[in-house]
Amino acid sequence: MNSYVAVVRKIAINLFLLLLSVETFMQLIQHQAIYFSDLSISYGQKQCIDDFNATIYYGSRIGIIGRNGSGKTSLIKILAGIIEPNDGKIIAPDDINVGYVPQLIDDGDILSGGQRFNKRLSEALSLEPNVLLLDEPTNHLDVKNRKALISMLKRYSGTLIIVTHDRELLRNVIDTIWHVANGSVTIFNGRYENYLELQKHKEQSLESRIRDLNYQKTQAHETLMKEQHRAKNSKVRGEKHIKERKWPTIGSAAKMSRSVTTAVDNKARILHNKQGVVEELQSLYVHEVLIPKFNLDAVVLGDKTIVNISDGSCGYNGLLIVSNINISLNSMEKMIIRGDNASGKSTLLKAILGDIIISKSGEWCFPNIQDIGYLEQHYSQLDANKTVVEIIYAVMPTWSHAEIRDHLNSFLLRKNEEVNLPTQYLSGGEKVRLSLALIAARPPKLLLLDEITNNIDLETKAHLIQVLRSYPGAFILICHDNDFIHQLAIDKYYQINNGTFSIESR
Ligand SMILES: Nc1ncnc2c1ncn2[C@@H]1O[C@H](COP(=O)(O)OP(=O)(O)OP(=O)(O)O)[C@@H](O)[C@H]1O
Ligand SMILES: [Mg+2]
The missing domain is CATH 1.20.5 (Single alpha-helices involved in coiled-coils or other helix-helix interfaces)
Incomplete structure (x- = not known):
């Protein structure tokens, strides 16, 4: 049975x-594939992607990953038909119907970040696309909206291509990885977890190879030293024999000459081997991995209260957004404000900043605007037409060009073509790094960070955790990324719920 x-x-x-x-x-058979043929993307001197070939079958679920500024947005914009590649082409079937939601950075909308994204997504979905292109879709989303997006994407049956740094999204909806790095795109057919495993494995074997080569190099050097030492001694002995007219026996003369020849041969052989080892090592290091090195400093005034708000409320044109605001923060305390999309978190930060379009009532006491370091979620404090260097020069006119370049270097804004670019062309992650460089140039009394983890790559995020953990001053943070928050040392947790500010029960 x-x-x-x-x-x-x-x-x-x-x-x-x-x-x-x-x-x-x-x-x-109903839907033909999309083909990328010898595609290249570059901006002036900067080569982002070189000679990329790929086939996208209908129903593929591709996650495009890679460091900030590697060319992910450029690649998806080419698919969306917004920009043209420098070389090569895309061959797409006639029935292709693309829905595209760009990386939302600043489009001068009054909606909150999450609202903006949802509006753009609804517009894209209303076209009933069979190819859906999303650039960093979870950036501004609160926990509920993230969940809703992920489950919608799981059900979506067309071709899905997402640019993201969001591991949860990658784990849940993606079955193919395109990794953009060092001018090329590596395609991995499989899930994100498997890709990570493969990467880890590659990294480990690379490390062990480097260890092995280093060992060989040291051994070669030691042998060479010994041989040279022996050869030198034999020569000295030979010369001494000649001086003292003690002619060496035929046997010992032959031995000496053999040993010198061996030493010379060995030397040549070892040098040759060493050269091989060095070349191999160099080839392993061809792709340098850049890690940001920046630090943030603060003006610390001990336990002096620097923000004090009692019975505060704020809003726009008489429209009340947040009430019952009671905050007391000293110059070293770290605070977080959580809340759903559009609950008024950014409005509250702008009120603390003294933004005149926001009306306030109650008692508000906070530092002067020039003593506040502010990272705005859409980076609107970066003048679009100024270059990266000019942005820093505007706040630090006494710094020499070399000092500015040095400062920008630790924020990974290093090359001439990067630092001379008007900020409107910077990638999302580059805008975050420049905004942080601007704050770091003048240590503030208070740091306001609005959705700091949006757009940054995993390496910058890991570095930022270290920076904020050792940050000596006060900050107020808005963040939907619980993984990130859990790794920081936060003193005060607040929330905004239905327009009311309160301490978060934990
Ligand atoms: N119009 C342009 N002119 C000059 N350089 C540009 C232009 N557009 C983009 N770039 C540069 O090309 C590189 C790739 O940009 P892109 O926006 O594609 O990166 P990304 O991988 O999406 O980065 P992020 O993860 O930060 O969003 C960046 O260094 C950017 O500064
Ligand atoms: Mg991008």
């Missing part, structure tokens, strides 16, 4: 798999 059930189950499973593959097959 049991075996009968097992056979029926097996037939049922096979039938199901067959139906699935028939459906996939039908989709594949």
Whole structure:
């Protein structure tokens, strides 16, 4: 009986798999693939992607990952038909219907970040796209909106291409990885976790190879030293014999000359080997991995209270957004404000900053604007037409060009073509790094960070955690990224719920 059930189950499973593959097959013949042929993207001297070839089958779920500024947004913009590649082409079928939501950085909208994204997503979905392109879609989303987006994307049956640094999104909806790095795109057909495993494995074997080569190098050097020492001694002995007219025996003369020749041969051989080792090492290090090195400093005034708000409320043109605001923060305390999208978190930060379009009531006491370091979630404090260097020069006119370049260097804004670029062309992550460089140039009394983790790559995020952990001053942070928050030392947790400010019960 049991075996009968097992056979029926097996037939049922096979039938199901067959139906699935028939459906996939039908989709594949109904929808032709999209082809990338010898695609290259560059901006002036900067080569982002070189000679990229790929086939995107209908229903693929591709996650584009890579460091800030590597060219991910440029790649997805080419697919969306917004920019043209410098070389190569895309061959797409006639029935392609693209829905595209760009990386939202600043588009001068009055909506909150999360609202902006949802509006753009609804517009894109209303076209009933069979190819959906999303650039950093979870940036501004609160926990509920993230969940809703992820489950919608899981159900979406068309071709999905997402640029993201968000590991949860990658783990849940992606089955193919495109990794943009050092001018090329590595394609991995498989899930994100498997890709990470593979990367880890590669890294480990690379490290062990480097250790091995270093060992060989040291050994070679030691042997060479010994041989040279022996050869030198033999020569000295030979010369001494000649001086004292003690002619060496035929046997010992031959031995000496053999040993010198061996030493010379060895030397040549070892030098040759060493050169090989060095070249191998160099080839392993071809792709330098850049890690940011910046630090943030503060003006610390001990336990002096620097923000004091009692019975405060704030809003726009008489429209009340947040009430019951009671905050007391000394010059070393770290505070976080959480709340759903559009609950008024950014409005509260702008009120603390003294923004005149925000009306306030109650008692408000906070530092002068020039003593506040502010990272705005859409980076609007970066003048779009000024270059990276000019942005820093505007606040630090006494710094020499070399000092400015040195400062920018630790924020990974290093090359001439990067620092001479008007900020409007910077990638999302580059804008974050420049905003932080601007804050670091003048240590503030208070730091206001609005959605700091948006747009930054994993390396910058890891570095920022270290920076904020050792930050000596006060900060107020808005962040939806719980992983990030858990790694910081926060003194005060607040929330905004239905327009009311309160201490978060933890
Ligand atoms: N119009 C332009 N002119 C000059 N350089 C540009 C232009 N557009 C982009 N770049 C540069 O090209 C590089 C790639 O930009 P892109 O926006 O594609 O990066 P990204 O991988 O999406 O980065 P992020 O993760 O920070 O969003 C960046 O260094 C950027 O400064
Ligand atoms: Mg981008």
